[in-house]
Each structure stands twice: as structure tokens, then as C-alpha cells.
Amino acid sequence: MKGWGRRRRLPRGEGPWPWLAAGSVALSLLMVVILLAVLAGRGLAHFWPADIALVTLDDGQRFAGRLVREERLSPDRAASSERLYHTGNRELEGDVWRWVATERIATPDVPAELVVVERSQWSDFLGRVVGLQEAGRDLAIADSELWPTVQQRLARTLRLRKDRDVLRETLVDPLTNRLANRRRQDDRDAERMAALASELAEANAQVLALQEAMARDSLVLESVDGHRLIQPLDAVYEIRRPNAMSVVEKSMVWGQEVWRFLSEGPRAANTAGGVWPAIFGTVLMVLLMSVVVTPFGVLAAVYLNEIAPQGRVTKLVRIAVRNLAGVPSIVYGVFGLGVFVYGIGGTLDEWFFSDTLPSPTFGTGGLLWASLTLALLTLPVVIVATEEGLARIPDHQREGALALGATRAETLRRVVLPMAVPAMLTGVILAIARAAGEVAPLMLVGVAKLAPQVPVDGTFPFLHLERKFMHLGYHIFDVGFFSGDVEAALPLVYATALLLVLVILVLNLTAIFLRHHVKARHGALQR
Structure with a gap:
């Protein structure tokens, strides 16, 4: 047992530990590559x-x-x-x-x-x-001309469908919303409502005309066992x-x-079609969350590290912040439902939207409350990352600025904060990575199974924070576990999961690029 109490420290590069660390990194990268390969192979092959x-x-x-x-x-x-x-x-x-x-x-x-x-x-x-019908009458078409004619008729129907959808989105839906939001009942307002109703009736007539034009042609289909059926081209x-x-x-x-x-948007109970509303909702929610959480997290970290007395109370606050980072996300969802949705949202409805009650405007789940809930969930991550970055700034940087005559506020604004920006962006990166994949709290505060309209349109105020939205993570959960056709939904689960990973990757790479740019600009090497 001689020499047991004095172990020789292995020089750098010797022993099994560097090899074990390198092997762990290589294994982690290999598992990530295999995961992406499985998602891409099974998801993209579906198309x-x-x-x-x-x-x-x-x-x-x-x-x-x-x-x-x-x-x-x-x-x-x-x-x-x-x-x-x-x-x-x-x-x-x-x-x-x-x-x-x-x-x-x-x-x-x-x-x-x-x-x-x-x-x-x-x-x-x-x-x-085997045939084509126009207005219920069979067309005499040669076999060699049947397929080109079908393609032409289908192209016409698709153009009409696009015109109908554009008319609904740009004219019918805005007019319907404007009529639903009218509250004043004086004579002047009644005239305006009558004019809006007339415009809406004219727009609906145009939609009906396009729908009738779409229903003109039909296909005559035959299965391989001889059964025939008539299939309208508008479907x-x-x-x-x-x-x-x-x-x-x-x-x-x-x-x-x-x-x-x-x-495109989803169809057939989310087992067909696209996921554009879910992509838009995920990105918009993450951006709103980042805009909210970054200033609050940075200000809290600056106060704890630069302003607050470093005593027992400050230590207890730091411990509480770190413990909040480990709270299950569903708890934040319950908090958001009770405080944001029912508390603040219900109060806003009573103050500003009493005419629409009992139908809630802000007193129900929506994009705003989901973003605030995830901002609260990721706030400890931003605080911890920013505070660690502030703590790594050498004291001689502060002392040098003070020696040159700068005030504490000027030192903080012109020296400390620019050097801590990479750490702030690191916190934002970690917040994005966590928030983009969260599903449990969103189920309580605003996500929807199907919301084909994105919460941004041409109607004032253009960005509708009170609307429900779709999310890629919840879309995966819904399609994977609540689909009536598991075999049809399985490839879409893989494809959507791959897309969610890529969306998070793009958001993180954007923040990493900004962090690298700030590092190079200020010459601060933060490791």
C-alpha cells in the first residue's frame, strides 16, 4: 500500500481517458448520423x-x-x-x-x-x-388522346381550385371577420355592415361559380377486377x-x-397533405419566445452578477433559478394555463372584448400565451448561461475602464455587456433547442390539431397572437398516436420528425453564426 495516498497524475495524452472521451464523442456523432439517416430514409422515401x-x-x-x-x-x-x-x-x-x-x-x-x-x-x-365525362356526358376520345386530355382537364381544375382558395383567403375570410367584429349599431355602422354584407355575397357568388366550373369534368375509373366508378375532378x-x-x-x-x-396544409386528419402551418407556427413561436426571454434573462443575470450584493439572499436566488431549470415542462403548462390564459387573458376579455363574451378572445389558448409559457420555461437557461459568461470576464477589464474615468454604468454598457454577448447567445441557443421540441405545455396553452390558417394575414393587426397554431412536435404526437390509419401516418411521422430536427438546426446555426460574428467583432474569446 506504499504510495497509495500520492497518485501520479497522468500527463496529457496518456492513459485510457482521452481515448474514452474521443470514443464517446465519436459514438454520439454516429448515433446522431444513424438517427438522421433513419428519419431521412423512411420519411423522404414516402414521396x-x-x-x-x-x-x-x-x-x-x-x-x-x-x-x-x-x-x-x-x-x-x-x-x-x-x-x-x-x-x-x-x-x-x-x-x-x-x-x-x-x-x-x-x-x-x-x-x-x-x-x-x-x-x-x-x-x-x-x-x-377508361373515360372522361363533361357535365355528365361521356366524351368520345381516342385511347391515344385520353391521357393527354385528362392531364389538360386536371390542370384546368387545379387552376380553378387555386383561384377559389385565393378568393376565400383574400376576400371571403377577411369580409367575414370584419362583419363578425362589428359592434356599434348606429345608422352609419348599419350602412357599412350592409355594404360589407353585399361584398361578401358577391364574393361568395364568385366562389360558387368557380366551384361549379370545377365540377364540370369527371373521370371514369376502373379497378383491375372490373369495378367502375365516376370520380369528379374537383375532388x-x-x-x-x-x-x-x-x-x-x-x-x-x-x-x-x-x-x-x-x-401545403394537412388533409385527411393530418395523414395527407403538408405541414406548412406547423412549420410557420413552430418558427414564429420560437422567435416570439426568444424576443421575450432574451431581455429578461440578460437583465436578471446582469443584476445577479454585477449589481446585487453577493450575500446569502443572492446565493438563494441562484439556487432557485437553477432548480427552476429542472422543473417538468408540464408544470409550466399548468402555470401558463392558470395565470396567462385564465388570469391575464380572462381579464383582457372583460376589459376590451366584453361584447364577444362568453366566446373568449384572449381567455383561451393562443400563440401569445404559448410563447410566454415557453419563455418562462427557458428563462433559467438564459440566466445561467449569461451569468456564467459575465463571471468569466476578467476583473482587470472592469478595473481598466474604471481607471480611465468611466462610470460603472458606462463600464457595464460598453465593456462588460459586449464581451458577454456570446454567452447571451449561447443561452438563447440552448433556449431555442429546448423550446422548439416541447409539446406538453403547448397542449394546455394554445396548440391545435388542425389550424390551416397561419396567424399572420392581411387583416389588421396582421399578426394575430390570440389565434391557435400548429406545431411540428404536437403534429408528430397527434399523427403518431391518434391517427386512424397507422400505416399511412408512419412515413409522415418520420418526415415531420426530420423536418423538426432541421428547423431546430437552422435556428441554432443562425444564433451560432451571430455569436461567432460578435466574438470576432469584439475580440473576446469565450470558452
Whole structure:
């Protein structure tokens, strides 16, 4: 046991510890890369236009479907593996998924004429287009001209649908909101309300005319087992023949589908369509949270480190702030619901929106209360990071400024705070990383399952903080656990999770770039 009390310190670079640290970092990076690869592979592959197989079984039955995956069964099962096909045609088959044992598949084929019709109801249709109707009458079209004609009619319908949606967003919805918000009942106001009602009626007539024009054309579809149905084009979003596409054409379609996923709103109970409202809501909420939490966190840290007497009370405050960082997020959600929504929001409704009660304006969950709740949740993170940055500034920087005749306020404003800006931005980065992925408190203070309209529009005050909003994290939770079709929702869960990671990455990289720029400008190396 000689020399037990005096252990020799290993020189830098010797021993197993540097290798263990490097291995831990490498393993962490590898796990992150694997996670991103899984999310990208399973999420982005969903948008690839897969071929449609015409499957003939050993008993003569036939169906068309897109192969989703193949699973091997246990050795004690008669069949060695089964394949899952997406067959669509819910109104004909009753279900859109079908498991088939590989031993039963006799002759799979990929005919070029099979189409995928993406519809607003009854899921996708997989089969053939055998005719076209206009105003209920069959059109005499040659087989060689049928597909180009269908594409032209669909393009016309899509243009009309876009015009209708733009008319609703820019004219009908604002007029409806203005009529709903009128409160004064004098003669002058009554005349104005009558004028608004007339404008709204005219706009609704235009929308109805566009809707009737959209309903002019219909497709005659036929499944591979011979069942026919009439499909109005106004309920169709896209028609494709993936079996007849080249790799280049499929790549272009894949890019278009990814863009639609990023730029459109959700459909079919969030199992189809895009996530643009969720992207916008997530980014806007994080930005509002950052604007609120940064000044309060910085001021609190400056007071604790630079102004407050360093006594027992200040130490207790620091301990309390650090303990607040470990409080479960759902507790902040309950606090936000009770204080912000019911307390402050209810009071605002009584003072300024009494005419609309009992329908609440601010006394219900919304973007403002969600941002304030997350600001409160991330406030300890910003305080701790900023205070640590202030503590790392050498005292001779302060003493030098005071020796040159600067006041304490000038020293704080011109010397200390510029050198602490990187630490402040570090706190903001950590706050963004935590707030962007929080879901539990948002469920209580403003997030919605479906809010197709973003809280920014052309109606005054343009930014509507009282509205509910969509969030990528809650969208993942809702689609993954409350979707009626798990197989259809699973790829969207992967794609949305990848998108949430990328959104957080972009926000963090922006803050990191600003921090690096400030470091270089002020010449302060903060480690």
C-alpha cells in the first residue's frame, strides 16, 4: 500500500481517458448520423412515386397495389414471409392495406396504364382511367388522346381550385371577420355592415361559380377486377402513371411532392397533405419566445452578477433559478394555463372584448400565451448561461475602464455587456433547442390539431397572437398516436420528425453564426 495516498497524475495524452472521451464523442456523432439517416430514409422515401404492381394470386384473384414492405415470419409459420401492399380503393375494398403471403403470389406485373389518383375522399384510387365525362356526358376520345386530355382537364381544375382558395383567403375570410367584429349599431355602422354584407355575397357568388366550373369534368375509373366508378375532378389532387415514368421523371415528381409537403396544409386528419402551418407556427413561436426571454434573462443575470450584493439572499436566488431549470415542462403548462390564459387573458376579455363574451378572445389558448409559457420555461437557461459568461470576464477589464474615468454604468454598457454577448447567445441557443421540441405545455396553452390558417394575414393587426397554431412536435404526437390509419401516418411521422430536427438546426446555426460574428467583432474569446 506504499504510495497509495500520492497518485501520479497522468500527463496529457496518456492513459485510457482521452481515448474514452474521443470514443464517446465519436459514438454520439454516429448515433446522431444513424438517427438522421433513419428519419431521412423512411420519411423522404414516402414521396417517391413507387411502381404499382398488378398482383395475381394462386387462386386467380387480382389486385393492384404499391409494395410497402416485406416481413419474414417465424419458422413455425407455414408462409416464410408476407408483403404489405397499399391497395387504395376504400369505397370498393373497404380497406386500403393488404397482407399477402409471398407463396400465394403467382405472377406480379407492372402495366404502364395503371394510375394513382390522389383524392380528397376515399383515399387513393389504383386502377385505370377508361373515360372522361363533361357535365355528365361521356366524351368520345381516342385511347391515344385520353391521357393527354385528362392531364389538360386536371390542370384546368387545379387552376380553378387555386383561384377559389385565393378568393376565400383574400376576400371571403377577411369580409367575414370584419362583419363578425362589428359592434356599434348606429345608422352609419348599419350602412357599412350592409355594404360589407353585399361584398361578401358577391364574393361568395364568385366562389360558387368557380366551384361549379370545377365540377364540370369527371373521370371514369376502373379497378383491375372490373369495378367502375365516376370520380369528379374537383375532388382530385393528382393523377400519375408511375409505371410509365423514367427515373428522371420520378425524381422530378419526388421533388414536387417534397415541396408540397413543405408548402401545403394537412388533409385527411393530418395523414395527407403538408405541414406548412406547423412549420410557420413552430418558427414564429420560437422567435416570439426568444424576443421575450432574451431581455429578461440578460437583465436578471446582469443584476445577479454585477449589481446585487453577493450575500446569502443572492446565493438563494441562484439556487432557485437553477432548480427552476429542472422543473417538468408540464408544470409550466399548468402555470401558463392558470395565470396567462385564465388570469391575464380572462381579464383582457372583460376589459376590451366584453361584447364577444362568453366566446373568449384572449381567455383561451393562443400563440401569445404559448410563447410566454415557453419563455418562462427557458428563462433559467438564459440566466445561467449569461451569468456564467459575465463571471468569466476578467476583473482587470472592469478595473481598466474604471481607471480611465468611466462610470460603472458606462463600464457595464460598453465593456462588460459586449464581451458577454456570446454567452447571451449561447443561452438563447440552448433556449431555442429546448423550446422548439416541447409539446406538453403547448397542449394546455394554445396548440391545435388542425389550424390551416397561419396567424399572420392581411387583416389588421396582421399578426394575430390570440389565434391557435400548429406545431411540428404536437403534429408528430397527434399523427403518431391518434391517427386512424397507422400505416399511412408512419412515413409522415418520420418526415415531420426530420423536418423538426432541421428547423431546430437552422435556428441554432443562425444564433451560432451571430455569436461567432460578435466574438470576432469584439475580440473576446469565450470558452
